[in-house]
Amino acid sequence: MKIKATLGALLLTPALLAAPVHSAQAAEYQIDTQGMHAAIQFKIKHLGYSWLNGRFEKFSGNYSYDSSKPGQSKVQVTIDTTSLNSNHAERDKHLRSKDFLNVSKYPQAKFVSTNVQAKGDKLTITGDFTLNGVTKPLTIDAHKIGEGKDPWGGYRSGFSGTTSFKMADYGITYDLGPASTEVFLTLDIEGVRK
Template identity: 55%
Template sequence: MKKSLPGVALSALMLMSGSAVAADYKIDTEGQHAFVNFRIQHLGYSWLYGTFKNFEGAFTFDENNPAADKVNVTINTASVDTNHAERDKHLRSKDFLNSAKYPQATFTSTEVEKNADGLNITGNLTLNGVTKPVKLNAKLIGEGKDPWGNERAGFEAQGKIHLKDFNISKDLGPASQDAELIISVEGIRQ
């Protein structure tokens, strides 16, 4: 019995030290290392690209236990920027984002699962006063220590939303019913 007890203790210690622990990260928007972008077809002839300049968020990441992962992001909808002032003003109106009534959009994850290429992140997106589930496909770009001693992790994610699901009333034709999301974030471990 004495011989097996140290072996069990050593095995347990090795298992504990080899497993990763969920870590909390703040999205680095101050250093401009995070982007919430979108694209939508313009009448079926070309792509219109845009971004949200003002947002904040955090995520929890555990490479070995995706069920422990979480994502929370809040976006200032009035910060929409498509590189055209009049179009941006229209996007803030009741026809699209309704920023005066709903100044924030939020995304809160409800489930994270591994897939062959990375992670499936399912969560609730609240936009224009409507909350609907959205799925993002995410990939870990990299993680490690930065030159200033901080631990960082970066991800890229893509997804799609159907505008009418969020009571966006303006109809720009059949090619412009969905907006594609292109998200890139770098987080600093807290």
């Protein structure tokens, strides 16, 4: 009996060694811009009296996320800066010019995460943000909205994040007054699991 058991174990050992090892990996998500279930909006103070709001109509990106290991998440977003829309054609033309985004030379802005810190559903995402040809570290404070199956047989997750930056840090020095030096971004992102 012992001989048969030992022989069986020896026969199974090569098969076990050859079997693929599956480790848990974060799921990959594509940001749902096709269905417009995502938005990147900006605002800046106007003369210190009110807020000027706008958005970017075109962007793309992806992220990896595992709810059991959110600190291992990764994010990458590319923004088409030519798609800026502040609901005023003449102003948009100026914002796309060399005074601001210089879209003829730099038609894209990009964020690539380098570190994610997680506490429950709250995430602090640090990464490299490139705008107007300048790359600097940027931190996004984000939180998970939810995740689950969708009605079309897919699986989705969604997050909302905010960040801000000084225009001068990205080589934008056009004087809008002392109250209008900082841009605030809101990113509402829904991704479809690949």
